[in-house]
Amino acid sequence: MTEKADTVPLRQQYQPQSYWKQILKRPEAGALGGAILVFVFFWLMAPPFRQFSAFTTVLYQASTIGIPAVAVALLMIGGEFDLSAGVAVTASSLAASMFTTQLFGNLWVGAFCALIFALAIGALNGWLLIRTKLHSFLVTLGTFLMLQGLNIAITKLVTGNVATRDISGMPGFDSLQTIFASNIMVGHAQISIAIVYWLLFVALATWVLLRTKVGNWIFAVGGQGESARAVGVPVKQVKIGLFMLVGFSCWFLSMHLLFSYNTVQSGAGIGNELLYIAASVVGGCLMTGGYGSAVGSALGAFIFGMTTEGVIYADWDPDWFQFFVGAMLLLATVVNTWIRARAMKGK
Amino acid sequence: MARSETPIIQLKGVGKNYGNVNALRGVNLTVRQGEVTCILGDNGAGKSTLISIIAGLFAHDEGEYLVDEKARRFSSPREALNLGIAAVYQTLALVPLLPVWRNFFLGSEIVRGWGPFRQLDTRKMWDATQDELQRMGINLEDLEQPVGTLSGGQRQVVAIARAIHFGARVLILDEPTAALGVAQSGLVLRYVAQAARDQGIGVIFITHNPHHAFLVGDHFIVLSRGEVELDAPRADLTLDNLMFHMAGGTGLSTLEHELHSAPPAATVA
Amino acid sequence: MFNAKKITALALTASTIACSAALLSSAAHAQDKQLTIAMITHAQAGDTFWDIIRKGANMAAKKDNIKLIYLSDPTADKEAQLIDNVVQQHVDGIALTLAFPDAMAKAVKAAHAANIPIVGFNAGGDDWKKADLLGYVGQDENIAGAAVGEKLNGEGAKSVLCVDQQQGAVQLEERCNGIKKTFKGKYQILYTTGYDMPTVKSRVQAKLQQDTGIDYVVTLGAPFAPTVLDAIGAVGSKAKLGTFDLTPEAVKLIQGGKLQWAIDQQPFVEGYMAVDLLWLNKVNGDVVGGGGPVLTGPAFVNKSNVDEVAKFAKAGTR
Secondary structure (H helix, E strand, O other): OHHHHHHOOOOOOOOOOOHHHHHHHOOOHHHHHHHHHHHHHHHHHOHHHHOHHHHHHHHHHHHHHHHHHHHHHHHHHOOOOOOOHHHHHHHHHHHHHHHHHHHHOOHHHHHHHHHHHHHHHHHHHHHHHHHHOOOHHHHHHHHHHHHHHHHHHHHHHHHOOOEOOOOOOOOOHHHHHHHHHOEEEEOOEEEEHHHHHHHHHHHHHHHHHHHOHHHHHHHHHHHOHHHHHHOOOOHHHHHHHHHHHHHHHHHHHHHHHHHHHOOOEOOOOOOHHHHHHHHHHHOOOOOOOOOOOHHHHHHHHHHHHHHHHHHHHOOOOHHHHHHHHHHHHHHHHHHHHHHHHHHHHOO | OOOOOOOOEEEEEEEEEEOOEEEEEEEEEEEOOOOEEEEEEOOOOOHHHHHHHHHOOOOOOEEEEEEOOEEOOOOOHHHHHHOOEEEEOOOOOOOOOOEHHHHHOOOOOOEEOOHHHOEEOHHHHHHHHHHHHHHOOOOOOOOOOEHHHOOHHHHHHHHHHHHHHOOOOEEEEEOOOOOOOHHHHHHHHHHHHHHHHHHOOEEEEEEOOHHHHHHHOOEEEEEEOOEEEEEEEHHHOOHHHHHHHHOOHHHHHHHHHHHOOOOHHHHHO | OHHHHHHHHHHHHHHHHHHHHHHHHHHHHHHOOOEEEEEEEOOOOOOHHHHHHHHHHHHHHHHOOEEEEEEEOOOHHHHHHHHHHHHHOOOOEEEEOOOOHHHHHHHHHHHHHOOOOEEEEOOOOOOOOOOOOOEEEEEOHHHHHHHHHHHHHHHOOOEEEEEEOOOOOHHHHHHHHHHHHHOOOEEEEEEOOOOOHHHHHHHHHHHHHHOOOOOEEEEOOHHHHHHHHHHHHHOOOOOEEEEEOOOHHHHHHHHOOOOOEEEEOOHHHHHHHHHHHHHHHHHHOOOOOOOOOEEEEOEEEEOOOHHHHHHHHHOOOO
16 A cells, blocks of 8 residues: 555645636636626726725625625525525614613613524524425515514504614613724725624635635535535534524624614615625525635625616716616626636636 | 454344334345445345445344444444444435535544634645545546536545545445446446455445446345345356346246246346 | 795694594494595505604594505505405595506596595695596695705705605605706706615715715605715715605704705695595595695795604604
8 A cells, every 4th residue: 555655646736726727716706807897897987986985985885785695695605595684684773772762771782682683583594494394485585574574563563653763872872883883084985884894704704614614514505415414514503503694694784774874764674685695696606505605795795886886976867777787787797607607617 | 454354244134124014134244354245136125224224324123233243233323433334325425516625524624723713624634635535546636626526436436435534444335336337337346346455444335236246246145025135255156146146036037947038147248 | 934824824724624524523423334444555664754644544543433444565556456455345435645646547447436435645646636536635746846946046056966765756756856847056866775774875975976066965755864964974075955754853953953954744644634535525525625635735844943843753743
């Protein structure tokens, strides 16, 4: 045996490929191409887009999609959907607001209760998925509609109105606003702290996915659950954990919204779950699971932010707004797929 | 390599009942280091019941199951695995989209660091995968490539190499060549023989293809309707003989006689 | 002052009708048959403004011993379906927002065929006669928009941005058209998508960065006013802000001088009157309005009269 080892060709170096090739093979390569394309496009078309303050506006819009989208991307890599994420954001802000105004009188306690609540929604989603063995699309569609109803019904029951009371000035508001919703001024540009958190979450999620045991498990669970189970990966725990992670991200965004805008309309948030999923898919996540990246979801959110704001910077006819947004997203996605296809072929 | 002749696994008169149905009766089987035992039989002959008992999916009802000369009754595959008895099923327990080295260590990742900063030791895992695959004699172009892009035979080999790396002394291979073409089957059979010969692994090779079995087997057991139809070492057997037993033994030969046609060996060999 | 006068006038009409209703209610009780009236709106669920309308409707229903069915859907075909639905339930009257006149025409005809009286409110000021409704309660959105345009002229605005939260809704378009008609400076519109506040904020920010000449912003719904104020602050714009409709937050902003004015259409009255008009028609055969709409607005709320409004706003009825 030892003689044999000497005769075999030299061992391959760890990560033997060129940097460029590696980047091209990453799931987010296509989204990166799409993002560059959209950026250059608006840079040329819309002079106001070139200011730094415009860039931070775009980033802000992107961050409010991107924060839940990171978690949704991980969930999708784990092979599941969550349609309840959009209204879960509203539900969490409502919970924080109502726990505070009706029960505890302190926003720190309210925020903590809302966190527990958001994690519980996630756990419930995961638990239902595992118990019923239904597709997550159906399970979370159910929780989505239920939450939507609860948001309105409970708000009305508790406050008598459909929007919560203004929470500014309640105990704990200032400190929590500093944490979740402060702004940093750089020159004339306002940078929301949400952007900072977003980038932080993306970095953290990327590390978890690529460099930890749990990350390996997430890929495996989404790629082929049966195989993962066979080699001892705790599939159920991973899935429930992922749903709870989405719950956490919803809570986090909800805190930002609550402390930025002080009141919550109980009907808000509907439809955003599709944006989170779209950002993940544009960013390279497979709808079938097992493949994708956190950076990709961020690029997806960034493309969306650039497009919606870019149309305004370019001062195109507002009646055509949605059309332009749709067309730009489609263009970005086509470029994305094209790059990915080329990367796969040129391995 | 020095080999002990004491068997790793020994089955004595093992049987299994499902209610009134007698799925398996009186099976004797011995697996030694470096030896390939082939288990053949038609669908429903009791092959999967037998390997399920050996792999620890459920326990036997009759007879004795000895591992290292100690009687055992397994209630989970984990117990069997801890004693070095590993099964590689047709599904292979690989994740197609995951890179080779990640698949190799899936569920048994090597980590370094402490507390929340514990992270994968990618270099160690990469190197170990490389070493193990090279020991099996395959040199993949790129360990970063998804397992799904490998050929069917290569995938089998990766799964086998993984089981060996994690301490298998006895490998149960469930129809590894069933879904493969001729060339790919050859690849797998070579590694099966190699694993047994070079690394002293005891192999239990389940198949319904007597040609494949005869290429690598040291000992042959043919099951039929839950009973042992044939139990013979290679020395006592020819391929024709094996095929004769596979094809239904005396029962079929009677039919053959009645039909006055040429013996099957003549047409197939 | 013109505004104050208008408000008192409106209050008077409202109270006379309310009084007459109170008198007649004894007669209704004598009948001892509870009327069922359906209220159908294009509200997004969970919107403060619509909740106030509903509170008004509930109050009228309670007083008139009416069983009120409240249904809503923000899309055209669904709202039309809701009409079909209540017609099949044989309700005694329908109060509806004629937000999508064409899409709803067929369903309205079906209701006519079933002899169910219909009163329009809040949306459809241009179309209710054509649809042959019994009456209409609301603010004439064109008049309201025109009033805003004049107000902007009066304040010396040069370039106004109109923030529309629901592209394609007819009453919002009417408001915009009204402003466009009377406002002399540069007029632009920006669409946002419902209550997604970060989107509202960043789109308004983008628009203000794109066109730095904008010196006045008008939101078509009051819940957006605080967010737009944020956006104005974030880009360091000097633009002033006015809004359609009223919320408790808007009242506070007016008191603090950050919001110049809010144009109030008194949604509570809209809901209340719509139900009450149907009741009057059923019980006494009355038709109110003299062939024209029963106007509930526009009435400007600004720093001079905001304190009066504040206490009702706090109770959630203004």
